[in-house]
Amino acid sequence: MAVAGTTQPDHDVVIVGAGFGGLGAGIEFKRLGVENIAILERERDLGGTWHVNHYPGLAVDIASVTYSYSFEPNPYWSRLFAPGAELKRYAEHVADTYDLKRHMEFATAVTHAQWEEHDNLWRVGTDDGATRTCRYLVTATGFLSQPHTPDFPGLDAFGGTIIHTAAWDDGHDFAGERVAIVGTGATAVQLVPEIARRARTLTVFQRTPIWVVPKLDFPIPRPVQRIFARVPATQRIARLINTTALEALMVFGVLHFKQFRVGNRGAEMLARAHLRAQVRDRRTRRALTPSYDFGCKRPTFSNSYLRAFNDRHVSLETSSIDRLEPDAIVTVDGERIEVDALVLATGFDLWEANFPAFRIVGRGGRDLGEWWRANRFQAYEGIAMPRFPNLLSLNSPYSYSGLSYFTTIEGQMTHIRRLFGELRRRSATTFEVTEQANAEFLARVTEKLGSSVFYNGDCSSARSYYFNQHGEAALLRPSSTLATQREMDRYPLDDYVYS
Structure with missing residues (x-):
């Protein structure tokens, strides 16, 4: 019309x-x-x-x-x-x-x-x-x-591979490589465990830690899928249950923080308990603990991100990047970390x-x-x-x-x-x-x-x-x-x- x-x-x-x-x-x-x-x-x-x-x-x-x-x-x-x-x-x-x-x-x-x-x-x-x-x-x-690419000094001179998560190279294999990931947002939370399985070493550069809560994830069996298909009301019920849980987190923990501060503190306690259960090293746990209230930054779900830092070949770096050299990253503290591949999980503008x-x-x-x-x-x-x-x-x-x-x-x-x-x-x-x-x-x-x-x-x-x-x-x-x-x-x- x-x-x-x-x-x-x-x-x-x-x-x-x-x-x-x-x-x-x-x-x-x-x-x-x-x-x-x-x-x-x-x-x-x-x-x-x-x-x-x-x-x-x-x-x-x-x-x-x-x-x-x-x-x-x-x-x-x-x-x-x-x-x-x-x-x-x-x-x-x-x-x-x-x-x-x-x-x-x-x-x-x-x-x-x-x-x-x-x-x-x-x-x-x-x-x-x-x-x-x-x-x-x-x-x-x-x-x-609109992907954000940080303007690190020396980025153009880096001789290794640079991959932004929003322009992923499906053909790149990190096996045996010394890899650095910049960023610890929701994307990095999903990506870190995957690269950790392949890389020789993995250094995660963290500017701001993220609250991580347990991820109740599981395969949906084929019989359940068939029930959802044949009786749509069952899937609507599942949607309602999940939406209700998310609403409780969002409305009471974030939007009505002033009136329901206890709900926000409960979510933070869950995230802290999850961190303690997943990461063995006390110093690493301290570095991975946000200093801001739960909900100020979008939290995320994962059962494997925090646990990856228990691996001996995975390290957390909280010093800022000063510059890149052809084969390394140099922090403001003067530490030089040799790198073959750089992954930018730096989010969006x-x-x-x-x-x-x-x-x-x-x-x-x-x-x-x-x-x-x-x-x-x-x-x-x-x-x-x-x-x-x-x-x-x-x-x-x-x-x-x-x-x-x-x-x-x-x-x-x-x-x-x-x-x-x-x-x-x-x-x-x-x-x-x-x-x-x-x-x-x-x-x-x-x-x-x-x-x-x-x-x-x-x-x-x-x-x-x-x-x-x-x-x-x-x-x-x-x-x-x-x-x-x-x-x-x-x-x-x-x-x-x-x-």
Whole structure:
């Protein structure tokens, strides 16, 4: 169904990104009867992070029954925490099931987008120099999509192999090599045990330790998979149980830290007990113990990461890197560590390069990136900004809800459904959130986050991507999964103006 407007654009909707956020948006627009959709993806295939990342040990860190669309369950997960390859296949399945692949264009990176006020449409530029127009623009570029490479002195002169986890070399064998890994975030937690099995020596460079809790992971037997397939209600129950446990951790331990400090301390005690049980050496345990409160930085699950430091050929290095030499890493303490291969598990540029992922200029010449950095990061209901008509930004400040990304995606799908239903009811083609509604939402979430661990706990040493460069924890929406869904289904439609 075509969408009317002053000038007929090339597409009714352009969605930037073919990860799970972009797939969810595509599904919702097709449900609304919109077929003139272009899904532009800079990579050569769909799946987002599950296409880009394929390092050894890659797996979900949220149980698979929860880390998936509630309306499209997969009864055939091989494990409770499915390996990354299965998430990639699940993305392919979703794209096939909802007929999304014919809308996709790969190896097409969007470089900029400009709102054309006279024609009421977006002009979108890509890296091949082409320009296309659309009535509605949706950014679904993901929260962790811009890999960060540290600027170590001598990095270019290093004579060994350098591999970033987001650009993994599947053909590289670490057998017999002296390997260094930089980073101890969730990626390194999965990767360290895998490399430790192959390398002659492994040195893990840690800037900030991470809270690690036990991982209740196990294969899902084929009979159970068949039950999930034949009686979908059983998988919905499993999802509910898992979601409830995650909600208790997130809501009571993190978002309501001020009121339920004992819940946060309980989670920390579990992580400390896990560390004591897994690591024999007292000095190593001390170095692996975070000095910040549980929840300031996203915790992770593992039964093998901490235990790897018991191996004689695995060492933990907490001194900062001063420089690289052709065959070694030199720390600020002057220690020289000979290295054959360097693995960068250094994460992503979240706030600098991802908000937004490309230049977006709205009504009156407002540049989204400049506006966010000068006036606080903000987005009404985590999806819309004033003076950016017909723009839906799925990876925005205060949009991430719960511990499963699919909570965020499905809430935003609900928001889109209601918003475009109102557009049609009013026979309108343009929407824009009001300045007042945006300001009130920002004030509301800021007040609610005042009870969180981010502002009541000790997060000074966390170096967490939850915090932006202004020290604000502007990523998470301070609501439970149920509250988020309810808010998305009930936000005042008059918070937008329509024309």
